[in-house]
Amino acid sequence: MTADTVGSRVHKATLQSVNRIIGSHRNRVICIAVTCVTSLLVLFTLTPPAEYLPEGEEPKVFASMNAPPGYNLAAMQAISEEVEAYFLPFVGDDPSRFQRGETQVPALKYMNMRVAPDQIRIIAEPLDAADIDAVMDALTNKYKTYPGMRAFAARGSIITSNDGGTRSINLDIAGPDLAVIYDVALNAYRRAEEVFENPRIQTSPNSLTLAQPMVEIRPHWDRAAELGLNAEQLGFTISALTDGSYVDEFFLADDKIDIYLYSDAGQQATLDNLDQMPIYTPSGAVLPLAALADIIETVDTSAIRRVAGRRTVSLNIIPPRSIPLETGVEMVKQDVVQYLKDNGKIPLNVQTNISGAADQLDAARSALTSNYLVAVLIVYLLLVAIFNHWGYPLLIMTSIPLGIAGGIVGLWLINAVGGILPWVGLPAISQPFDMISMLGFLILMGTVVNNPILIVHRAVENIKASGMSALDAVSEAVDARLRPIAMSTITTICGLAPLVLIPVPVQNCTAVSVLL
Structure with a gap:
């Protein structure tokens, strides 16, 4: 034929x-x-749930391990050496070994590590791009073997930041009391882990506990005023006697260099002798710090984050890839936020808001809807002109x-x-x-x-x-x-x-x- x-x-x-x-x-x-x-x-x-943007992924993993309050650089360095010793043998390994089930970690092309007093961050790439999810799971599982550590891993993206930006559902929790909003954030964190299967969750700030050791210096304002000291002068003096006071900055070639003022007496300051630090007053008198302020040892958060002037904790929830962003947003609204409200775990003075890629999805969809209407009108008018x-x-x-x-x-x-x-x-x-x-x-x-x-x-x-x-x-x-x-x-x-x-x-x- x-x-x-x-x-x-x-x-x-x-x-x-x-x-x-x-x-x-x-x-x-x-x-x-x-x-x-x-x-x-x-x-x-048949219309599927919407996503925001294609992830534009590159086969890299960005994994962070955030430490609770109390850790220092020496402790994190020791942990990083253990993590490095665990993963380093898999760099340049045979990918088929993981496919056969002989190892729990896929073969890696390379692994970079950065260590800070409160965080360990690893950038790694598998030899086989199909093993990217397995690498994320291996890193987070290793991180979670250390008590109190909070693990987060995300794919690299050529479109947005490397923290799951195109699929990140940001749950902002704001309120007047840090202890209350931290408690709500922890409940939301645990509930999200129950609702989603193996989600990627990151918090900002990284720690959700009020356990950071802190020294509060509460001035006696009447006594300071008698000696001619205001709040700025007293704060500057105490900083110079301890960690150093920022004075100015200058440029040396292309480098910006900060200038700090230090005191020899303050370089050796400890909690035991902090109250005896000498304060020189404008009146010429020299008094110990204890005569001008109370020194109180306490615990609190290591960082305070504000959004629109309110104390806020944000949870970045990245649902599994099998769950579209639109579906994930509805699950966060109903199965996380509404569930906590129905069970009385969100007080009336705490506000929740969903933002991030979820917000951008709604805005983009609204803009496209209006564009559709304009496009239909333009097509119609052009056809009218053609056919008269x-x-x-x-x-x-x-x-x-x-x-x-x-x-x-x-x-x-x-x-x-x-x-x-x-x-x-x-x-x-x-x-x-x-x-x-x-x-x-x-x-x-x-x-x-x-x-x-x-x-x-x-x-x-x-x-x-x-x-x-x-x-x-x-x-x-x-x-x-x-x-x-x-x-x-x-x-x-x-x-x-x-x-x-x-x-x-x-x-x-x-x-x-x-x-x-």
């Missing part, structure tokens, strides 16, 4: 189907009703809902087929419904009307020039325009197919929407 024969048969079958549909009033009504109902069902049942008629463009634009439904079906098919690929030994394919995909649907509005324009224009010309009836005009228009429509469709499919089939997420998002 030749290609011409196949083409002729397809052409004839298509034309017969069109004639059958438009041949009677009953068939036309059924076709319109089925098309509308099918499009609505697809939009309401207000009604024909409405007929052409009825193809837009059907085209959008086709794009939704295409996304569903991509994810459905991609989910079963591991059964035949191929890597899974997943196409999220993110903002780039939504831009593809915006582009789709301009392309989906191209074929109806050809049909309607030919049919109108048939009626005006040849005096055909409406049914004969449409039938002839389909007969004449079917071949160029098929040719343009095939070239579009062939042009976009590489972008769909080649795994480059930022390209795939738009191409899938337009192609399908």
Whole structure:
């Protein structure tokens, strides 16, 4: 069978189907009703939950271990040496050993480590990019073997910061009392771990305990005023006698150098002799610090974070990749925040707010919705200008809902087929419904009307020039325009197919929407 024969048969079958549909009033009504109902069902049942942006991932892991109050650089250095000794043998290892289950850590290409008094941070990359999740799990599991440590790991991103920015759900907890908001944050942290399966959770500040040793110096303001000391002078003097007081800065070549003022007497200051530090007053008297202030040893937080002037603790919750961002936001709202409120674990004077990528998703979706309306209006006005008629463009634009439904079906098919690929030994394919995909649907509005324009224009010309009836005009228009429509469709499919089939997420998002 030749290609011409196949083409002729397809052409004839298509034309017969069109004639059958438009041949009677009953068939036309059924076709319109089925098309509308099918499009609505697809939009309401198959539209996937939204994501914000493609992660633009690079195969790197950024893992942090945050220490509770009381740790110092020496203690963290000792822990870092143990962690390094554990992971270093896997640098340059054979990747197949992990695939065979002989090791619990995948082979690493490299591992960088930074140690601070309150944190250890590791940047690592697996030899096999498919092992990225296993590397994150291995690092966090090792971190959690140290009591009190809080572990967090995220993939590297070329689009946002390396802390899960495009999928981070930020839960801001604000209130007047640090002890209360820390307690609420801990409850939210534990509840999020129950709701999500293996989530990545980071807190800001890193520690959620009021156990940081602290020395409070509470001045006797009446006594200080008698000696001519104000708050700024007293604070500057005490800083100079202990950690040093900032004076100014200067530039040496390209380096900025801070200038601090120190006292020889204060360099050896300890808690035992702090109250005996000599304070020189403007009146010329020299008094011990104990004569001007009370020195109180206490515990508190190591950092105070404020948002809009309120004391705030933020939880950055990154749901598992199997849970879309939109679904994750609803789970945080209902299963975390509302659950805690219903159980009386969030006091009335504590406010919660969800921000981060969740906020940006809502803002971007609102902007795209208004852009869709503007795009529809522009397409309509352009068609009115082309046809010099207000009604024909409405007929052409009825193809837009059907085209959008086709794009939704295409996304569903991509994810459905991609989910079963591991059964035949191929890597899974997943196409999220993110903002780039939504831009593809915006582009789709301009392309989906191209074929109806050809049909309607030919049919109108048939009626005006040849005096055909409406049914004969449409039938002839389909007969004449079917071949160029098929040719343009095939070239579009062939042009976009590489972008769909080649795994480059930022390209795939738009191409899938337009192609399908």
